[in-house]
Amino acid sequence: MIEVKGVHKSYSKIGGGFFKKDKLHVLRGIDFEIEEGQCVGLIGESGSGKSTLSRLILGLEKPNEGTITIEGKPVKSWIKENPGKMTVVFQDYTSSANPKFTIKQVVAEPLIALRKTENLDKVVVELLEKVGLSANLVDRYPHELSGGQLQRVCIARAIATNPKILVLDEAISALDVSIQAQVLDLLKDLKNELDMTYLFIAHDLQAVANLCDEVLFLYQGNIVEKISSDRLAFAQNEYAQRLLNSVIPFSIK
Numbered sequence: 001m002i003e004v005k006g007v008h009k010s011y012s013k014i015g016g017g018f019f020k021k022d023k024l025h026v027l028r029g030i031d032f033e034i035e036e037g038q039c040v041g042l043i044g045e046s047g048s049g050k051s052t053l054s055r056l057i058l059g060l061e062k063p064n065e066g067t068i069t070i071e072g073k074p075v076k077s078w079i080k081e082n083p084g085k086m087t088v089v090f091q092d093y094t095s096s097a098n099p100k101f102t103i104k105q106v107v108a109e110p111l112i113a114l115r116k117t118e119n120l121d122k123v124v125v126e127l128l129e130k131v132g133l134s135a136n137l138v139d140r141y142p143h144e145l146s147g148g149q150l151q152r153v154c155i156a157r158a159i160a161t162n163p164k165i166l167v168l169d170e171a172i173s174a175l176d177v178s179i180q181a182q183v184l185d186l187l188k189d190l191k192n193e194l195d196m197t198y199l200f201i202a203h204d205l206q207a208v209a210n211l212c213d214e215v216l217f218l219y220q221g222n223i224v225e226k227i228s229s230d231r232l233a234f235a236q237n238e239y240a241q242r243l244l245n246s247v248i249p250f251s252i253k
């Protein structure tokens with residue numbers, strides 16, 4: 001469904017000049033595919049380029065080299081032809097929700113943008129219930145919710161348009177550990193119920209292994225290992241093994 005081929009991305013170094021040597025080469029020839037209905041985890045240390053890759057897949061930025069296609073079409077054209085069918089949940093739920101909007105307005109925003117306003121109140125309540133929240137929250141403002149509740153609201157908004165692809169960019173990283181587990185369970189349930197394709201970006205291997213069918217390890221701008229979650233113990237790459245060794249004592253699955 002998603003095909004990433006030979007993708008390179010560089011940025012001008014902060015404080016750097018116009019010349020090539022001043023470029024930061026973040027992604028150095030990324031290749032992978034995500035099949036329809038698959039849940040793929042992308043793991044890498046801070047600064048390895050995970051969010052850069054997600055911005056490219058979301059069509060928010062362009063690669064310097066290489067191609068990204070969805071269902072065989074360039075990302076931008078696919079998005080244009082499939083409005084609301086690829087959505088994203090970011091780590092920073094506080095700035096993801098407009099503080100001046102009520103929870104109802106936050107969840108309804110993408111539906112209004114697509115003019116899908118039939119039975120809007122009912123649809124919003126159903127979406128809130130789907131993510132385990134009470135309908136009583138509709139008139140509250142984002143600052144009146146806990147972090148876990150607000151991230152659930154962001155997930156409700158992300159699934160409002162019935163997306164085919166959900167990108168979760170460190171979506172649970174800012175939550176308390178116990179809340180992370182709850183939101184992870186919610187994401188698992190939604191994956192089964194709504195038949196979406198997930199790209200789950202995280203630096204927490206345990207969370208990735210728990211949710212995903214397959215894991216991609218991003219290290220120094222390359223995918224150094226691609227392996228199914230149930231075969232993680234057999235990872236060959238040194239970086240992948242290092243990460244695995246740091247979590248195996250606590251058991252991954």
Ligand SMILES: Nc1ncnc2c1ncn2[C@@H]1O[C@H](COP(=O)(O)OP(=O)(O)OP(=O)(O)O)[C@@H](O)[C@H]1O
Nearest residue numbers: 011012026044045046047048049050051052053203
């Ligand atoms: N717009 C930009 N301009 C310049 N440099 C950038 C830009 N976006 C990202 N970078 C740099 O690219 C590198 C990768 O950043 P990115 O945010 O993709 O990493 P990440 O793996 O998502 O990190 P984290 O886990 O900390 O969020 C970093 O060194 C970052 O400073």
